[in-house]
């Protein structure tokens with residue numbers, strides 16, 4: 001790929017898409033294009049075809065999706081299945097027909113079976129039943145992985161599927177109902193600290209384990225996949241380390257400086273007990289993460305404070 005290759009970042013305003021955009025810019029790529037969902041609704045197949053005919057991108061990063069945490073996934077199954085199928089099918093099929101040279105699809109670690117052996121290896125895909133709270137989103141993502149695999153197998157094209165673990169960082173969604181756990185905890189502990197260190201209510205038992213990758217590392221992995229010939233379709237993108245939600249809460253409470261109690265609302269779902277990914281394939285390909293969790297949380301909290309309350313809150 002040349003530095004002036006035309007690169008389309010679908011979802012370029014999102015947490016991941018904006019990080020990929022910044023990483024590409026920092027590495028000297030000068031011909032980036034993006035469209036907001038208001039400018040180009042990726043659920044609209046004809047609009048996507050017209051866009052590709054007009055713009056003719058050589059590379060596509062698919063960082064556009066209906067995204068949310070455990071509650072959003074379990075409360076809006078239809079949107080998480082159907083919107084993500086529509087978005088990715090339009091992008092993948094149109095990119096294939098338009099002879100896009102490189103397509104990088106972003107899936108999620110939730111594609112793996114709920115009770116597969118840990119750490120999760122790429123070959124565990126489709127070997128067992130999914131986690132019920134996000135099986136609709138997971139099915140959409142699995143379809144995207146398989147579509148890219150079919151294009152590689154049948155047409156020999158450079159379509160790659162990256163499976164990120166739980167991501168966090170600047171430009172995340174901080175809505176307390178639809179967000180993921182890490183941004184929700186940052187906001188909850190921050191607001192409680194300002195309210196005389198009142199107690200903080202968190203969801204579930206705190207016992208599940210989660211792996212967290214900073215979004216700048218995710219973007220670095222995505223650019224690595226662009227600049228390197230990836231011999232296979234499916235790659236886990238993670239840190240290889242996890243911790244309990246309880247430990248995460250204690251870490252974020254320390255970084256934010258909250259001094260009150262934590263109350264666990266066990267009426268809320270825990271979700272999958274663990275989803276630590278094996279990261280050997282990316283390591284062998286030459287990529288590893290670099291931002292440690294405590295440092296990443298400090299960077300994210302700093303960005304949250306700088307955002308002076310105009311952070312994103314995705315409402316359904």
Ligand SMILES: NC(=O)c1ccc[n+]([C@@H]2O[C@H](COP(=O)([O-])OP(=O)(O)OC[C@H]3O[C@@H](n4cnc5c(N)ncnc54)[C@H](OP(=O)(O)O)[C@@H]3O)[C@@H](O)[C@H]2O)c1
Pocket residue numbers: 010011012013014015016017035036037038040041042043062063064065066067087106107108109164165166167168171172173180
């Ligand atoms: N966040 C995580 O923990 C995580 C973990 C694993 C994988 N991922 C994957 O990473 C990718 C990006 O996630 P994210 O966290 O960056 O999500 P995000 O911040 O919500 O960004 C998603 C982007 O998708 C765009 N989008 C959604 N529906 C669209 C539509 N109908 N037409 C056009 N654009 C649309 C939005 O564009 P507008 O802003 O213009 O509306 C938004 O910028 C997704 O594929 C997600 O599955 C995320």
Ligand SMILES: C[C@@H]1O[C@H](OP(=O)(O)OP(=O)(O)OC[C@H]2O[C@@H](n3cnc4c(=O)[nH]c(N)nc43)[C@H](O)[C@@H]2O)[C@@H](O)[C@H](O)[C@@H]1O
Pocket residue numbers: 068069070071073108109110133134137165166167176178179180181182184185201202203204205208210245268269270271272
């Ligand atoms: C990467 C994403 O992982 C997602 O699963 P998943 O990690 O359980 O999604 P999260 O919403 O990040 O929840 C992770 C864990 O944190 C607990 N938790 C505690 N307090 C909170 C809170 O205030 N907000 C939230 N959101 N969680 C909280 C939650 O019960 C769950 O056990 C999938 O639903 C997505 O589709 C995607 O795959």
